[in-house]
Amino acid sequence: MDRLTAMQVFRAVVEEGSFAGGARQLGLSNGMVSKQISRLEAELGVRLLMRTTRSLQLTAEGEHYLAGACRVLNDLQALEDSLGERQGEVRGRLKMSAPMDFSIQCLMPALAHFRQTYPFVELDLRLEDRHVDLMAEDYDLVIRAGALSDSSLIARRLAGTQVGVYASPGYLAENGTPEVPEDLAHHRCLNYTQQREGPVWSFMVDGRPRKIRLSPTFSCDSGRGLVEAAAQGIGITCKPDFLVANDVANGRLVPLLVDYWCAPVDIHLVYAERDMQPARLRALIEVLCEHFARIGLTMMPDVLATSSTAVRDTTAVNDAGQNDLPSLEAVKPGLRP
Numbered sequence: 259m260d261r262l263t264a265m266q267v268f269r270a271v272v273e274e275g276s277f278a279g280g281a282r283q284l285g286l287s288n289g290m291v292s293k294q295i296s297r298l299e300a301e302l303g304v305r306l307l308m309r310t311t312r313s314l315q316l317t318a319e320g321e322h323y324l325a326g327a328c329r330v331l332n333d334l335q336a337l338e339d340s341l342g343e344r345q346g347e348v349r350g351r352l353k354m355s356a357p358m359d360f361s362i363q364c365l366m367p368a369l370a371h372f373r374q375t376y377p378f379v380e381l382d383l384r385l386e387d388r389h390v391d392l393m394a395e396d397y398d399l400v401i402r403a404g405a406l407s408d409s410s411l412i413a414r415r416l417a418g419t420q421v422g423v424y425a426s427p428g429y430l431a432e433n434g435t436p437e438v439p440e441d442l443a444h445h446r447c448l449n450y451t452q453q454r455e456g457p458v459w460s461f462m463v464d465g466r467p468r469k470i471r472l473s474p475t476f477s478c479d480s481g482r483g484l485v486e487a488a489a490q491g492i493g494i495t496c497k498p499d500f501l502v503a504n505d506v507a508n509g510r511l512v513p514l515l516v517d518y519w520c521a522p523v524d525i526h527l528v529y530a531e532r533d534m535q536p537a538r539l540r541a542l543i544e545v546l547c548e549h550f551a552r553i554g555l556t557m558m559p560d561v562l563a564t565s566s567t568a569v570r571d572t573t574a575v576n577d578a579g580q581n582d583l584p585s586l587e588a589v590k591p592g593l594r595p
Contacts, residue, residue, distance in 0.1 A: 262331070262334070263294065264295075264297065269328060270291075277295070305319065306320035328396040335536070336535075355400045356400070357387050357403060358387055358481070359501050364417075376541055398529065398536075402525070402526050412530070416525045422498075424494070424502050424505075425488055425494040425495070427512055429492075439459070439461040439468065448474060448488060450479070461518040476492055481501055485505060529543070
């Protein structure tokens with residue numbers, strides 16, 4: 259059998275979570291995909307996937323084989339792409355994961371510019387708020403917000419965003435305005451179900467971080483949905499500035515507890531170190547960093563930047579009006595906030 263084809267089929271099945279999904283990705287029949295996986299397992303003498311009527315799950319051997327197969331396929335792709343790059347072409351496929359709300363609100367203009375500049379690159383963007391495993395799930399690039407743990411991956415700071423608490427004027431007129439974080443216990447707070455810590459909001463109280471655990475009355479898995487719920491007077495939300503900027507500017511939402519907001523949250527590009535990093539990946543990283551350096555770390559409109567009630571990001575900006583971001587070559591392995 260063609261081992262490289264079998265590796266591609268195996269990777270596609272794992273990526274899509276089903277034989278049918280893998281078949282659609284590769285343009286093959288379900289029967290052909292099933293046959294390829296069965297032959298691969300027979301030749302290797304191990305079970306790679308545990309199959310049930312509803313799901314597929316990698317075995318320990320499957321996880322090990324997937325990691326190696328991805329390395330082989332990526333290296334082969336990089337080798338083939340390098341031939342085109344010698345002729346001045348940047349082409350190939352990139353798989354990228356990014357938070358949904360950030361992508362819709364802030365990322366698309368940069369990707370549009372990338373597409374215009376590099377029309378032969380196929381970009382597979384997955385909008386998801388979960389913490390993806392870049393290596394195991396074969397992503398080329400991941401955007402992550404918040405603190406990063408140490409690893410063998412490389413991180414490059416892309417932007418920063420302030421996370422604050424907001425409510426509608428109507429809600430405040432009816433329920434009063436919280437003066438300190440502890441007052442939130444007496445208010446209707448809106449819960450973002452994708453938050454890893456659960457219904458917990460962080461503040462700075464007397465110079466020290468304090469986490470306030472809430473008893474939410476309304477939950478939603480969409481950040482933008484919670485912003486709209488707050489604007490409609492359902493309760494108080496805690497969201498990043500880029501997501502609420504327009505609603506604050508037009509008066510639908512009011513910033514609360516601004517004296518207690520924590521430091522801005524960093525947003526990073528995360529990717530693996532490679533001996534032969536594809537030119538398409540280098541190009542995408544540079545386009546994204548240049549775009550966010552140009553618009554600045556603060557993604558709120560001017561009306562909020564001059565507001566006495568808004569807490570702003572005070573990160574230094576260089577004389578050219580761009581953030582002082584390190585060059586790609588200067589970034590070292592290891593995630594660091």
